[in-house]
Amino acid sequence: MAEHLKDCHVPCKMSWDEVETVCRLEALRCKELGVSRTNVKDYEVEFICDYKRVKEEEFYLVKWRGFAMAENTWEPKDNMKCRKLMKLFHLDLDKELRRHKRRAVPRRLDKEISSFLVQKARLRQSLERWQAHLNQTRNHPGRIFVINDMAVGCECTNCLEDPVDGCCPGASLHRLAYNEKQQLRVRAGQPIYECNSRCRCRPDCPNRVVQRGIQFDLCIFRTENGRGWGVRTLQHINKNTFVMEYIGEIITNEEAEKRGREYDSQGSTYLFDLDYVEDVYTVDAAHYGNISHFVNHSCNPNLQVFNVFIDNIDERLPRIALFSTRGICAGEELTFDYKMQIDPVDLDNSRLDSITLAEQPISPKSSPKKRLRVECRCGSSSCRKYLF
Known part of the structure; x- marks a missing residue:
């Protein structure tokens, strides 16, 4: 019976990120997912959600790839090994603070600002997936890049009474x-x-x-x-x-x-x-x-x-x-x-x-x-x- 099933395939109900998380939790190696013996215990930062300062120490709220938002954790700056994501986070933060006519980074971010930063990170992810798809399906040597620095939205605090x-x-x-x-x-x-x-x-x-x-x-x-x-x-x-x-x-x-x-x-x-x-x-x-x-x-x-x-x-x-x-x-x-x-x-x-x-x-x-x-x-x- 088994020999008739060797070419049988069934769809997986889990996403690639979820499968990768299971592999890491169970210490399983998978070449296709990039999980090896040397990095099986490593966890990847998907994006940064928030920032705060406690006394003089800086902390970042981290969204871990393959885990729900409820599993986010605050990590001290010294633990952060994702310099590119930190740079993008601070660029987004600086732009948002300027939009609110604020210069200095506060000790704690307003919920409105942190929510915007999460939306911006998710938008960047979706554009990266689109960019990857375009390049995977292209029939020419030139690569395609997708960039969106525009954020079209209103500045109203009361859209009906004071638009x-x-x-x-x-x-x-x-x-x-x-x-x-x-x-x-x-x-x-x-x-x-x-x-x-x-x-x-x-x-x-x-x-x-x-x-x-x-x-x-x-x-x-x-x-x-x-x-x-x-x-x-x-x-x-x-x-x-x-x-x-x-x-x-x-x-x-x-x-x-x-x-x-x-x-x-x-x-x-x-x-x-x-x-x-x-x-x-x-x-x-x-x-x-x-x-x-x-x-x-x-x-x-x-x-x-x-x-x-x-x-x-x-x-x-x-x-x-x-x-x-x-x-x-x-x-x-x-x-x-x-x-x-x-x-x-x-x-x-x-x-x-x-x-x-x-x-x-x-x-x-x-x-x-x-x-x-x-x-x-x-x-x-x-x-x-x-x-x-």
């Missing part, structure tokens, strides 16, 4: 999308720019709505009129309130056309164009997604699509958020119009006063790709009889 330079929407010449109840105050067709991981504001900032996820109890149920599965809310939802995000696999339009033909033959599809400014990418929720996969169409829907930008401001890749168009009662089915058309919005209602008339707002027309002439069974008085 600095228009907060994050102001950077793109738009107004804040939410009121004090975190309900929409912009019309359909206008983009939403939320605060992001580079902003000074707290997680409970009123300009952080979509990124908090679904806040209502929802139910997937089987419909009675042949529309398959649907979604209903188990709680009352006020008008202009965020309900859910349309999530799926992001693919190119070329791939979407290919999959669309296959889905057409099956009589269903979950392709949603990201065509806010360009028709380049599509979201496919057929195999990857969330509960929005089951939301049905209606010609008189109670949900409306908005394009949202948070950590990514590439206008070709908006996040698709569904907001209520009216008050929705508990037990009511949630729907949106698969073939919605959004009219252009008045310039004065959408942009900051400093915008010039030459900059016309672009009207998105996001809609799922469906080519079959499918009969509509929404049952509304304004039903168009066909979805497409």
Whole structure:
């Protein structure tokens, strides 16, 4: 039996870092992981999280590779053998202190500053992984380097009452999308720019709505009129309130056309164009997604699509958020119009006063790709009889 299994492979549920940690804990050597007899007891510093001075001795809070943040430890400077990471940490720290108009390094860092430094370290890691991937897959001798020294985020301490330079929407010449109840105050067709991981504001900032996820109890149920599965809310939802995000696999339009033909033959599809400014990418929720996969169409829907930008401001890749168009009662089915058309919005209602008339707002027309002439069974008085 064993001879038939020699070429058998199964996926490992642990990451490379976790496997390396297990090897070191069990004193196992692995050439592929770089764990040898001489370094098996060594532990690698992944990045530095914090800094403090006790009397005249300096300490660093260390994140160990392969271990959770809860396992971080404070290490005296004399124990630190990672000079490059220490240099990067102090460069980031100096920049952040200057941003706060502070010169001297304090004995203890503010939580806000240490949190930013961790975010910066994680961003640097992700860029390094991307750089490694680009170089591993390149077909030319020249190496590729990726550097990002920019941190795009607002300086507000109260984004709603005292937005600095228009907060994050102001950077793109738009107004804040939410009121004090975190309900929409912009019309359909206008983009939403939320605060992001580079902003000074707290997680409970009123300009952080979509990124908090679904806040209502929802139910997937089987419909009675042949529309398959649907979604209903188990709680009352006020008008202009965020309900859910349309999530799926992001693919190119070329791939979407290919999959669309296959889905057409099956009589269903979950392709949603990201065509806010360009028709380049599509979201496919057929195999990857969330509960929005089951939301049905209606010609008189109670949900409306908005394009949202948070950590990514590439206008070709908006996040698709569904907001209520009216008050929705508990037990009511949630729907949106698969073939919605959004009219252009008045310039004065959408942009900051400093915008010039030459900059016309672009009207998105996001809609799922469906080519079959499918009969509509929404049952509304304004039903168009066909979805497409």
